[in-house]
Amino acid sequence: xxxxxxxxxxxxxxxxxxxxxxxxxxxxxxxxxxxxxxxxxxxxxxxxxxxxxxxxxxxxxxxxxxxxxxxxxxxxxxxxxxxxxxxxxxxxxxxxxxxxxxxxxxxxxxxxxx
Amino acid sequence: xxxxxxxxxxxxxxxxxxxxxxxxxxxxxxxxxxxxxxxxxxxxxxxxxxxxxxxxxxxxxxxxxxxxxxxxxxxxxxxxxxxxxxxxxxxxxxxxxxxxxxxxxxxxxxxxxx
Numbered sequence: 001x002x003x004x005x006x007x008x009x010x011x012x013x014x015x016x017x018x019x020x021x022x023x024x025x026x027x028x029x030x031x032x033x034x035x036x037x038x039x040x041x042x043x044x045x046x047x048x049x050x051x052x053x054x055x056x057x058x059x060x061x062x063x064x065x066x067x068x069x070x071x072x073x074x075x076x077x078x079x080x081x082x083x084x085x086x087x088x089x090x091x092x093x094x095x096x097x098x099x100x101x102x103x104x105x106x107x108x109x110x111x112x113x114x
Numbered sequence: 115x116x117x118x119x120x121x122x123x124x125x126x127x128x129x130x131x132x133x134x135x136x137x138x139x140x141x142x143x144x145x146x147x148x149x150x151x152x153x154x155x156x157x158x159x160x161x162x163x164x165x166x167x168x169x170x171x172x173x174x175x176x177x178x179x180x181x182x183x184x185x186x187x188x189x190x191x192x193x194x195x196x197x198x199x200x201x202x203x204x205x206x207x208x209x210x211x212x213x214x215x216x217x218x219x220x221x222x223x224x225x226x227x228x
Contacts, residue, residue, distance in 0.1 A: 008219060008222070009161070011144070011215070012211070012212045012213075012214075012215030012216040012218075012219060013140070013141070013144040013208060013211045013212045013215055014141060014144070014161075014215070015215035015218060015219055016211040016212070016214050016215040016218070017137050017140045017141060017211065019218075021136070021137035021140050021141075022135070022136070022137060023131050023135035023136060026127070026131045026135050027127070027128060027131060027135075030125070030127040030128070047123070047128075086218075089214065089217070090214055092210045092213070092214070093207070093210045093211055093214055094127060095210075096206040096207045096209075096210045097126070097127045097130040097131065097207055098126045098127045098130075099126075099206070100126075100130050100203065100204055100206070100207055101125070101126030101127055101128070101129035101130040102126040103203070104126075104129060104130070104133075104200075105122060105126060105129055108122070
């Protein structure tokens, strides 16, 4: 039987890229790092994402065990998306992107002031 | 005049994602981290990438100041792609993906052995 480990790329970077290597998944991860989010909140917060792409991305991340979907038994039912423990373990990746982006913006701003 | 700093997203993670938030750019970065590469070497090494996507990605990374294209005056001319200083400064991002991917693969392999 082929296991998940067999179908992943040999390279560890490519393995990570296979799971979250898309603009949208990275932005969803960024949001979910802080707290659980509802679908419509994510849709409004992530600039330019379509309903279909958000649905597909969340499903794919759920299938990969990164995101958990919780339905609360309320009227109307409340659905929340959160990171699993596996998803939380990706925090250093999002953090390194935040650190880099912050330094880059500062660099551009200083350059603009000259 | 609108500067580069003005058109970037407010969020630093989104800024980084705007520059390297694609499967292909991340895999190109991974390769270039170690040494300069020639176009055909990259094409062969990155599984599934098309000539057009590789060309477009490299051009976009060159425009963003991440990748440098060097033409050596030989017969036939040799063209190499390498990371600029700015591109090199993204090493922690690729490294964090490598660390995560390695741990994830180990975890799957252990799970498979049970």
